[in-house]
Amino acid sequence: MQPQTSTPNLMRRFMILCFGLLAVAQLRAQTSDFVATNNRIQQLIYDNKYNEAQAAIYALLKNPKCDKRQQMVLYVFLSDIKRILVSQDEGMKYARKALAITFTDEVTGGRARALAYHVIANIFYEKKQYDSAYWYATNSTKMAEKHSDPRRLFNTRLSNLPIIGYYYLHNNRFEDAEKTLLEANRMFRLQGSECEIPLQLLKLADLEAKRDNLGKAEKYALEAQSMADSCSVSNYVLAAYSKLIDIYKLQNNASKMLGYVNRRDSLNQVKNLDLQRQNAEVIEARHNALVSKQESELSKIEAKAQESRSNLLSWIVVVSALLLILSVLTVHRLKQKNRVISRQKNEVDRLNLLNRKIFSVVSHDFKGPLHNLQGIIALVEDGHLDAETFKDVATAIGKQTSQANLVLENLLNWAKSEFGNRTGEEAESASPLLVSDEIIGQLKTVAAEKKLLIENHIPDTLNLNIQPDKLRIVYRNLVNNAIKYSFDNGRVTLGYDPVKDCLFVRDEGVGIQSDTLEKLFANSVASGKGTNLESGYGIGLQITAELIRQAGGKIAARNNPERGAAVYFHIPTAFERSA
Numbered sequence: 328m329q330p331q332t333s334t335p336n337l338m339r340r341f342m343i344l345c346f347g348l349l350a351v352a353q354l355r356a357q358t359s360d361f362v363a364t365n366n367r368i369q370q371l372i373y374d375n376k377y378n379e380a381q382a383a384i385y386a387l388l389k390n391p392k393c394d395k396r397q398q399m400v401l402y403v404f405l406s407d408i409k410r411i412l413v414s415q416d417e418g419m420k421y422a423r424k425a426l427a428i429t430f431t432d433e434v435t436g437g438r439a440r441a442l443a444y445h446v447i448a449n450i451f452y453e454k455k456q457y458d459s460a461y462w463y464a465t466n467s468t469k470m471a472e473k474h475s476d477p478r479r480l481f482n483t484r485l486s487n488l489p490i491i492g493y494y495y496l497h498n499n500r501f502e503d504a505e506k507t508l509l510e511a512n513r514m515f516r517l518q519g520s521e522c523e524i525p526l527q528l529l530k531l532a533d534l535e536a537k538r539d540n541l542g543k544a545e546k547y548a549l550e551a552q553s554m555a556d557s558c559s560v561s562n563y564v565l566a567a568y569s570k571l572i573d574i575y576k577l578q579n580n581a582s583k584m585l586g587y588v589n590r591r592d593s594l595n596q597v598k599n600l601d602l603q604r605q606n607a608e609v610i611e612a613r614h615n616a617l618v619s620k621q622e623s624e625l626s627k628i629e630a631k632a633q634e635s636r637s638n639l640l641s642w643i644v645v646v647s648a649l650l651l652i653l654s655v656l657t658v659h660r661l662k663q664k665n666r667v668i669s670r671q672k673n674e675v676d677r678l679n680l681l682n683r684k685i686f687s688v689v690s691h692d693f694k695g696p697l698h699n700l701q702g703i704i705a706l707v708e709d710g711h712l713d714a715e716t717f718k719d720v721a722t723a724i725g726k727q728t729s730q731a732n733l734v735l736e737n738l739l740n741w742a743k744s745e746f747g748n749r750t751g752e753e754a755e756s757a758s759p760l761l762v763s764d765e766i767i768g769q770l771k772t773v774a775a776e777k778k779l780l781i782e783n784h785i786p787d788t789l790n791l792n793i794q795p796d797k798l799r800i801v802y803r804n805l806v807n808n809a810i811k812y813s814f815d816n817g818r819v820t821l822g823y824d825p826v827k828d829c830l831f832v833r834d835e836g837v838g839i840q841s842d843t844l845e846k847l848f849a850n851s852v853a854s855g856k857g858t859n860l861e862s863g864y865g866i867g868l869q870i871t872a873e874l875i876r877q878a879g880g881k882i883a884a885r886n887n888p889e890r891g892a893a894v895y896f897h898i899p900t901a902f903e904r905s906a
Contacts, residue, residue, distance in 0.1 A: 364383060368380050369404075371383065372407060377412055384401050395431060399428040400425075403421075403446055415454050419447065437470050437473060441470035441475060444470060445464065445486055447463045448462075448464040448487065449490065464490040481518075485515070488508075488514070489508070492504050496508075496534055501534055505531065508527045511527050524551075525551040525552075525566075525567060528547045528550050529547070529548065529551045532545075532574070536577065541574055541577055541578050545571070548571045549567075561594060568590055571587045572588055575587065755793070756791060756792055757797075757798045758789065759823075759830055760785040763785055765799065766799060766802040766803050767783060773810055774810050780818045781818075783821045785823050786823055790901050791900055792901045793898050797877075800871070804867035806819065808894075809833070809894075812837050812892070821833075829897040830897070831893050831895045833891065833893035836891045838890060838891055839892045847868060848884075879898070880896060881896065882895070
């Protein structure tokens, strides 16, 4: 049987010590308020006051003075709290946020990363995913060896050795397990933490039991029981009893096994009685508080009733107050109706603008290709157009027809987005990497005309909560727009920013004028000419923004520091939407 570990307790002691050291190093340049608040959070977690600790953490994260190093410490705090109150997966989410921040800080990133690795290793250990726990525990120790001072390195090794030792035991690497666990015991004694040794002794008892060396296994289990008794840690004592019962069962020693069964049951009974007594005290305290509150409320009600009977003026005040409330409610309802009417008027105006925009685009982008096509047909019929000239003209007309076809597709999708999603439409998900690769393939001919290099760094693990066809429209418009405003021999980059949690399309072109940035995704921006005088139709970005908003996302644009512009957008993942 696997011994009941106290890895959470050990981890909490290690975290509190590391946080104290790490917070001093990381917050030295910040105000004393941050330092005091960090110390208070550590104490709240140690006292199991998790709700108060969470409130303090969220307040700090909202503070604009909270830098990345402080955020990393706070996310590790939240990881420990969420792991205890919600789930291990929720704790893992915040631990990975803390780890991501360490890769952006070159000054103390390595030292902080050692702590983040250990937090993740501990969660994997609790989930019994020992291979992953081992990987993160060993890398935590390696980072500490490279970036930490001897004191921090000692604490990091001590916190990771039990995890590494149990990994060896789980994989039947008995010699490595024995060496690791004995080293952990030695370091616990050096640190003065003898009360953590019983758990390592129980793991050694497991090891010897797997080796069929039941005598040595019994010795380790008895030593663990003795130390747990001296430390008065009932959970460790119960774990030792259970281990001895398993060993005596393998030895067919019924008398000793029965003795420890009785001792375990007696200790469990005492614990249950203590728990029942504590629960009874809590119930009694709550009952007394409730009775006191009811008596207080009853006294207040009687006092108010007596006052009302003796003073008629109070009734007049109440009636006046009611009339005032009714008046306020009436005014509020009228304002609500006016707001509804105003929204309806704005909607009508928006639909009228949509109609005007559609007619304007159709008359502009469809009339030219049709007239040109009619002219070519007339020249062919009259015999005034040779084959070579016809080929050149046909290529130009083909480009105009493709542009007109894209206009029509965008217009249809825009109209569909303006009138809302189809009823009964099922939620779908799409991979931004696959969709963007498809669009890059469709536009590679257009990009080749400008000798542009298109790079795609989107990770293959992302899966967005949006229909693939809609995501294709988004990427087609954004990549086409980036190509349109790029200079020859430039670069267009598609990627994902894990810190900001958003996708982006970035070019090295002319950039965006500052007055246009503020209204880029509104219905009032007209399309400009590209770097090669490419024409546009002025609705691509509007459609893109509307589809992203319908999917519950956000979109924004900004100019790059050197040259060009980038469009950033966030669409919830399938996991976020289901949560």
